[in-house]
Amino acid sequence: MTPFRFPRPAADHADAPRTGARRPWLAAARVAPIVLAGTLAFAGCTATTAASTSDDSANADSTVSLAATASVDPGVTAVEAMAANEDPPGEDGDDTWDASEEVAIxxxxxxxxxxDGAAGVSVDGDTVxxxxxxxxRLSGDLAGQVVVDTADEGLVRIILDGVDITSGSTAALAITSAxxxxxxxxxxxxxxxxxTSDYADDADVNAAxxxxxxxxxxxxxxxxVQGNGNDGIASKDGLLISGGEITIDAVDDGIRGKDEVMIEGGTLTVTAGGDGLKADNAEETDRGYxxxxxxxxxxxxxxxxxxxxxxxxxxxGTLDVTAGGGAGATVSDDTSTKGVTGAVSVIVDGGAVSVDSADDAVHxxxxxxxxxxTVTLATGDDGxxxxxxLTISGGTVDVTTSYEALEADAISIAGGDISVSASDDGLNAGSSLGISGGALLxxxxxxGLDSNGSIAMSGGDVVVNGPTGQxxxxxxxxxxxDITGGSLVAGGSSGMAVAPDADAAQASVLVTFTQQVAAGTELHxxxxxxxxxxxYTATKAVGSLAVSNADLVNGETYTVSANGSTVGSAVAGEQVSGMGGPGGGMGGGAPAPRG
Structure with a gap:
């Protein structure tokens, strides 16, 4: 008999990071780890205690021990992160079997x-x-339950071939021991x-x-999958989904894997009254991912x-998340409504991610x-x-709606194509902001760019459309x-206008206009x-312009003109700031990062 084989994930994922004999993920990392100069350097998932400025406690139920004790390299790649994690379920040989050895139910x-004569199955009324x-191989309809309860070593493979199982008292399919x-x-x-829609409060088996x-x-x-009483799909161990067209509607969590949830392929549509996908082992550093x-x-x-x-x-793959009703919804005091949250780390190293969330899009x-x-984010709080x-070293990041777009104690922009929009600060760094590459709008x-500590720029192209308020x-x-390279153009109000340091290696000029320039005006x-x-083309009314690039020379006078008329001039290196001076006076620095 020819063995049956089900398709593996599409070829375009063949070079994805995989672990173990069945998943050879540990290829050379595509992006070298990045160390934030003068700020933070971490190694491994069990390093020094992480400093936290967040007062958020909404996820306290699922992030207890590790979040308080783990710090990771802010430039770690997917390959490196997965190398440190437990392998997901699955072994060589699981993909094939001899159809003649199937037991038909x-x-x-x-x-x-x-x-007739099949061993390993018993039927007692409506329970198989x-x-x-x-x-x-199962087929047909059942108003009852299918249970797997075996002490055998090895794999129990259940082929669903046109089944409809509904239980009025417990799970439809329960693997209680295997x-x-x-x-x-x-x-x-x-x-x-x-x-069922009515599990006991202490029920161990509590998912469809x-x-x-x-x-x-x-x-x-x-x-x-209809999770009427609790979760849709739940594993008290690890869970791997490698194929299928799966639709889940659950009153609580859609998919839960205690040790890990891994998606290799297939099409999943999850509607959940709780969390969409959840991994909640907070006790072991290589699990809960x-x-x-x-x-x-x-x-x-x-x-x-x-x-x-x-x-x-x-x-x-492609991930599309709506959380808590989306960016226009009210953030709940009782329920965490973040888009994507990982207590120790969140790493995007490929694929397409789209999030619309009431609270932080990525946290x-x-x-x-x-x-x-590609990362596209809309949120009622932080992007x-x-x-x-936070490190961005490549890819495309577009924060379309936010309160503050990018926020961390230390932020490093080393590459990528980044566009952010915020009703408050664009980038808010608690201690340091470093820009060494990429394009940032x-x-x-x-x-626009706000640091409670320092800013260091050595490369990249940065355009800031700043505030109209003073x-x-x-x-x-x-x-x-300190600026040593790259290109910076920052337009905004005149009241708190500042520029890079006058003694920086690359010259800068700050021009305060004689009158506000209207939105849509091209400035030279x-x-x-x-x-x-x-x-620079003003996207809103502006009263000042800060510029730094390799063409500027300290001591030279630069003029800003609009529609052929001069609106201001200044000498490069003579940074006469707006109210309060650089980093001080009205407004001061940014508030501490919010949760």
Whole structure:
């Protein structure tokens, strides 16, 4: 008999990071780790205690021990993060089996029939119990329950081939005891699981599809899961989804894996009254993670979209999250409504991520890193919030709506194409902001670039469309602003206008206008010999312009003109600031990062 084989993930994910013999993820890292000069350097997931300025306690139920003791390298890649984590479920040989060895179980209303002479299955009324490792093909409808309860070593493989199981008293499919388990959705099949709406408060089995063992869901068929009483799919061990068209509607969490939830492929649509995807082992540093390597995942959650007790690692596939009703909804005092949250780290190293959330779109109690991929965020609070450090070294980041777009104690922009819009600060760093590469476009109604400590810029292209109000500035820094390279153009109000340090290696000029310039006006910065050294188009009314690039020379006078008329001039290196001076006076520095 020819062995049956179900398809593996699409070829475009073949080079994704994978661990173990079945998942050779540990290839050379695509992005070198980044150390934030003069600020923070961490190694490993169990290093020094993370400093936290957040007063957020909404996730306290799922991030207890590790969040308070772990710090990670702010430039760690997906490869490196997964190398430090436990392998997800699945072993070599799980993909194939001999169809002649399948045991056929036919569900028939309130009972079931099994192949004559088949061992390992018992039927007691409306309950079917599988008691041995092996492969079982289920078909038909059952008003009852299918249970796996075996002490055997090895894999229990359950093929769902056109089943509809509904339980009025417990889970529809419960794997209560097994070494390992796999649910395969047969090619072309449509399957449905629904559980009771009335679990006891102390019920151990409490999801429509429940497993106490490592569980993999594979195949190419369809599965609709109705979690009427609690979660949709839950594993008290690890959970891997490698295929299938899966739709989940749950009154609490959509998908929960205690040790890990990993998505390798398939199409998942999750609607949850609690969190969308959740991994809640907060006791072991290599577990409690969520990883997305492929597939298409759509989440609409009343709570958090993704909530991991340790890491969220994304390097492939498509993730679309709506949390707490989206950016226009009111943030709840009782429920955490963040888009993607990982207590130890959030790493995006590929794939496409889109988040619309009432609270932070991306949140971590420790560090976040965007190394590659596409990230689009809309939020009622912070676009990306990291208590310790945020690094963007590549990819595309677009924060379309936020209170503060990027916030962390230390922020490093080393690459990427970044565009952010904020009703308050664009970038808010508690201690340091470093810019060494990439393209950064900021639109902020508060401060554009704001650091309670220092700003250091050595490369990259930065354009800031700052505030119109006089109490904030396009640039706001409590400590020094040292610039040695790159291009900076920052327009905003005149009241708190500042520029990089006058004694920095690269010259800067700050021009305060004689009158406000209207939105849509193109401004030209010209040297005394008529050379245009910078051009800026105002997106809103502006009263000042700070410029720094390699063409400027300290001691030279530069003129800003609009529509052929001069609106202001200044000498490079003579930084006459607005009210209060650099980093001081009205407005001062940024507030401490918010949760």
């Amino acid at each position: 036919t569900l028939d209303g309130d009972t079931a029939t099994v192949d 119990t599988i008691t041995a490792a092996g492969t079982y 070494d390992r388990a796999q649910v395969v959705l047969a090619d072309g099949s449509e399957n449905a699981l629904a559980d 599809l429940f497993s106490s063992a490592d569980l993999e869901i594979a195949g190419t068929g369809a599965l609709a 969520i990883a997305i390597a492929g597939g298409t995942v759509t989440v609409d959650a009343a709570g958090d979209g993704l909530d991991a007790a340790t890491d969220v690692v994304i390097w492939g 971590t109690d420790d560090t976040a890193h965007v190394a590659s991929g 990306v919030h990291a208590d310790v450090a 900021v639109d902020a109604e508060g401060d 109490g904030d500035g396009a640039l706001d820094v409590d400590g020094g602003f 910065v010209t040297s005394s010999d008529g050379t245009v050294v910078a051009t």
